[in-house]
Amino acid sequence: xxxxxxxxxxxxxxxxxxxxxxxxxxxxxxxxxxxxxxxxxxxxxxxxxxxxxxxxxxxxxxxxxxxxxxxxxxxxxxxxxxxxxxxxxxxxxxxxxxxxxxxxxxxxxxxxxxxxxxxxxxxxxxxxxxxxxxxxxxxxxxxxxxxxxxxxxxxxxxxxxxxxxxxxxxxxxxxxxxxxxxxxxxxxxxxxxxxxxxxxxxxxxxxxxxxxxxxxxxx
Amino acid sequence: xxxxxxxxxxxxxxxxxxxxxxxxxxxxxxxxxxxxxxxxxxxxxxxxxxxxxxxxxxxxxxxxxxxxxxxxxxxxxxxxxxxxxxxxxxxxxxxxxxxxxxxxxxxxxxxxxxxxxxxxxxxxxxxxxxxxxxxxxxxxxxxxxxxxxxxxxxxxxxxxxxxxxxxxxxxxxxxxxxxxxxxxxxxxxxxxxxxxxxxxxxxxxxxxxxxxxxxxxxxxxxxxxxxxxxxxxxxxxxxxxxxxxxxxxxxxxxxxxxxxxxxxxxxxxxxxxxxxxxxxxxxxxxxxxxxxxxxxxxxxxxxxxxxxxxxxxxxxxxxxxxxxxxxxxxxxxxxxxxxxxxxxxxxxxxxxxxxxxxxxxxxxxxxxxxxxxxxxxxxxxxxxxxxxxxxxxxxxxxxxxxxxxxxxxxxxxxxxxxxxxxxxxxxxxxxxxxxxxxxxxxxxxxxxxxxxxxxxxxxxxxxxxxxxxxxxxxxxxxxxxxxxxxxxxxxxxxxxxxxxxxxxxxxxxxxxxxxxxxxxxxxxxxxxxxxxxxxxxxxxxxxxxxxxxxxxxxxxxxxxxxxxxxxxxxxxxxxxxxxxxxxxxxxxxxxxxxxxxxxxxxxxxxxxxxxxxxxxxxxxxxxxxxxxxxxxxxxxx
Numbered sequence: 100x101x102x103x104x105x106x107x108x109x110x111x112x113x114x115x116x117x118x119x120x121x122x123x124x125x126x127x128x129x130x131x132x133x134x135x136x137x138x139x140x141x142x143x144x145x146x147x148x149x150x151x152x153x154x155x156x157x158x159x160x161x162x163x164x165x166x167x168x169x170x171x172x173x174x175x176x177x178x179x180x181x182x183x184x185x186x187x188x189x190x191x192x193x194x195x196x197x198x199x200x201x202x203x204x205x206x207x208x209x210x211x212x213x214x215x216x217x218x219x220x221x222x223x224x225x226x227x228x229x230x231x232x233x234x235x236x237x238x239x240x241x242x243x244x245x246x247x248x249x250x251x252x253x254x255x256x257x258x259x260x261x262x263x264x265x266x267x268x269x270x271x272x273x274x275x276x277x278x279x280x281x282x283x284x285x286x287x288x289x290x291x292x293x294x295x296x297x298x299x300x301x302x303x304x305x306x307x308x309x310x311x312x313x314x315x316x317x318x
Numbered sequence: 319x320x321x322x323x324x325x326x327x328x329x330x331x332x333x334x335x336x337x338x339x340x341x342x343x344x345x346x347x348x349x350x351x352x353x354x355x356x357x358x359x360x361x362x363x364x365x366x367x368x369x370x371x372x373x374x375x376x377x378x379x380x381x382x383x384x385x386x387x388x389x390x391x392x393x394x395x396x397x398x399x400x401x402x403x404x405x406x407x408x409x410x411x412x413x414x415x416x417x418x419x420x421x422x423x424x425x426x427x428x429x430x431x432x433x434x435x436x437x438x439x440x441x442x443x444x445x446x447x448x449x450x451x452x453x454x455x456x457x458x459x460x461x462x463x464x465x466x467x468x469x470x471x472x473x474x475x476x477x478x479x480x481x482x483x484x485x486x487x488x489x490x491x492x493x494x495x496x497x498x499x500x501x502x503x504x505x506x507x508x509x510x511x512x513x514x515x516x517x518x519x520x521x522x523x524x525x526x527x528x529x530x531x532x533x534x535x536x537x538x539x540x541x542x543x544x545x546x547x548x549x550x551x552x553x554x555x556x557x558x559x560x561x562x563x564x565x566x567x568x569x570x571x572x573x574x575x576x577x578x579x580x581x582x583x584x585x586x587x588x589x590x591x592x593x594x595x596x597x598x599x600x601x602x603x604x605x606x607x608x609x610x611x612x613x614x615x616x617x618x619x620x621x622x623x624x625x626x627x628x629x630x631x632x633x634x635x636x637x638x639x640x641x642x643x644x645x646x647x648x649x650x651x652x653x654x655x656x657x658x659x660x661x662x663x664x665x666x667x668x669x670x671x672x673x674x675x676x677x678x679x680x681x682x683x684x685x686x687x688x689x690x691x692x693x694x695x696x697x698x699x700x701x702x703x704x705x706x707x708x709x710x711x712x713x714x715x716x717x718x719x720x721x722x723x724x725x726x727x728x729x730x731x732x733x734x735x736x737x738x739x740x741x742x743x744x745x746x747x748x749x750x751x752x753x754x755x756x757x758x759x760x761x762x763x764x765x766x767x768x769x770x771x772x773x774x775x776x777x778x779x780x781x782x783x784x785x786x787x788x789x790x791x792x793x794x795x796x797x798x799x800x801x802x803x804x805x806x807x808x809x810x811x812x813x814x815x816x817x818x819x820x821x822x823x824x825x826x827x828x829x830x831x832x833x834x835x836x837x838x839x840x841x842x843x844x845x846x847x848x849x850x851x852x853x854x855x856x857x858x859x860x861x862x863x864x865x866x867x868x869x870x871x872x873x874x875x876x877x878x879x880x881x882x883x884x885x886x887x888x889x890x891x892x893x894x895x896x897x898x899x900x901x902x903x904x905x906x907x908x909x910x911x912x913x914x915x916x917x918x919x920x921x922x923x924x925x926x927x928x929x930x931x932x933x934x935x936x937x938x939x940x941x942x943x944x945x946x947x948x949x950x951x952x953x954x955x
Contacts, residue, residue: 122774143789294780
């Protein structure tokens, strides 16, 4: 069986579900500044992605090449580097496991918001992301206010949600101060009281983006 | 005498009222695609099927990046728009819409043929989206009404409309003349007028009557003769008209020929007319020999631009093995099934080869390696490798020997003897009879396979740590079993292959290629007395397992056809179910579950033709197959 036929067979049988996890981590090293990291891990769907990557298109949809994914990450990283108050931008893409990581240091939460917006807008030429303040922080409270633009949710919800059935999103927020409480019912507070972790099913998030909204009260 | 007049009248009116759009397709068309919009619209229900045909139904010819020019955008007609809005365009949707590719001399492109109910409606829709109407030239001749432009041209003749999307031609476009600049007469007139205005201004200046210099300068500018620019523009328009006239002369001639009933039409092709006589929702005719001859077997593109290129050189010998080869594919959507037919036509000389290629039966001994009880799908092929080698060898040798001899030192002339020389060294027995051309590829179920992946665990303080975990995945058990003609040669090759360090020798007759990134399973190669097996099923590779449980229908299909294929989609899906849940909204999997099976068998070559027919069956016969296939396709979002 030729390589292409083999790919089509595997793809045909396996395109139906996709497992991946996204991990967003914000670690405040001072009251204002900190580190941001986003990891997209598609290792569970590695074989399916490998099969799909052998095709140029599937059912009229373009399958991106590895270098294109890398180039998107590079564009996003460049936008971050050019954002005020952002330093030490680093990105990596593991082509064997399909794990992409992008991380950087920020001077303030305002700089973080602007940087995330810049990265999203620059790396996506088709989707318009109106600027929204995603994070907010003062001495006593940290808030995750919104998703990066409603358009992201709109795009995702156009897809068959079954495709994202096993996908999960983890958000971890670490602080210098101790956490008093979190209003998000899904959140867990760390044993040292200095971190909050929230785990979502992606399908739930797409259906109800308000689940992202979290207010964490700090000591 | 009356009888003769009556016959003449009948003949003329038959041509004038020709309803069949196929009559307008020339015999030299390379690919002819046709579809019945009325039927497809009815069968596709509320789902838009045309979006899947977009790559085929391009509104622009190949090579055009956009339709903008300095004077604005102009779209003469949008093919997709026509297909979506047949009534707005006055199209007779019950007649087939035809698209064919053609290449005449240096010009190539796609031609669409529409049958019209209301020609005036069609014409009124032209240039609906056009800012620069000057770029379109309208012509009326005895052969119809023509709208000509650089990339798209339209012709209307009675109830037939033809749209020609010309491919971009670099050599033609660089010769086009720019008309934006004014001519030399304008320059002389303008210079004289400037002298006149200057002397009037100086006269005024010398008279000492000027108090405001700025105003007086503007007044002087207004003294310019506006007729000069008016005349220049008029001359430019005429010049443009003349250029377009000249430029479009050949194009008009070409488009005129497209909108005429063809004396030497594709309808005269035996294969074409035979397949056309059957009712089809959509069909594609591939005129292989026309494609080969019109491009000198691809050599013109190789030589384009070089001193050796000569467009007048064509392959003169039309009595080659490859002459007149063409294929016809058709699809018909029924309730509960979709039927696909394929037929190739050959000339007498080539057909004698085709007959001997297929004059062989499948090797019965191969069946014992296939677990019929768990058989989910198979593809069986039985051809005579030696005869096939002979056919292709002779065909390419003929082609190379008949290439146009451009000059004495033409390197092309050396290709044929060079190939003959290499071929003489090849051991034909080794090449054609080690694996003799009979093989079966089969899927005999699924097995669980452990797959490792990276994920994360978090400590009590939510610090992240990367870990490796395992999960189960379904892996199809695949088997390709090939009949061996000369075992001694097969053993010789197997032993050589075994020496490559990517393989591990498990037994004297079994080697394995270990799982790797792009192949998440072990692949075994086994040399038996009567067969060579490639499989990922360790049981078949390492044990002397033999089966005799293929059902009678499959056995009969395999043994009595040169090509047979069967995929039991329903059984595949039921085995995959637990591993590919798709959430509450079902997705593609939900629809795939409703497919029954896909079956294909070929016919014995006869009457200079060789063909095959296939059928895709749905479990439920109450819905049209097109609607169901489209539902499956749209579920992938």
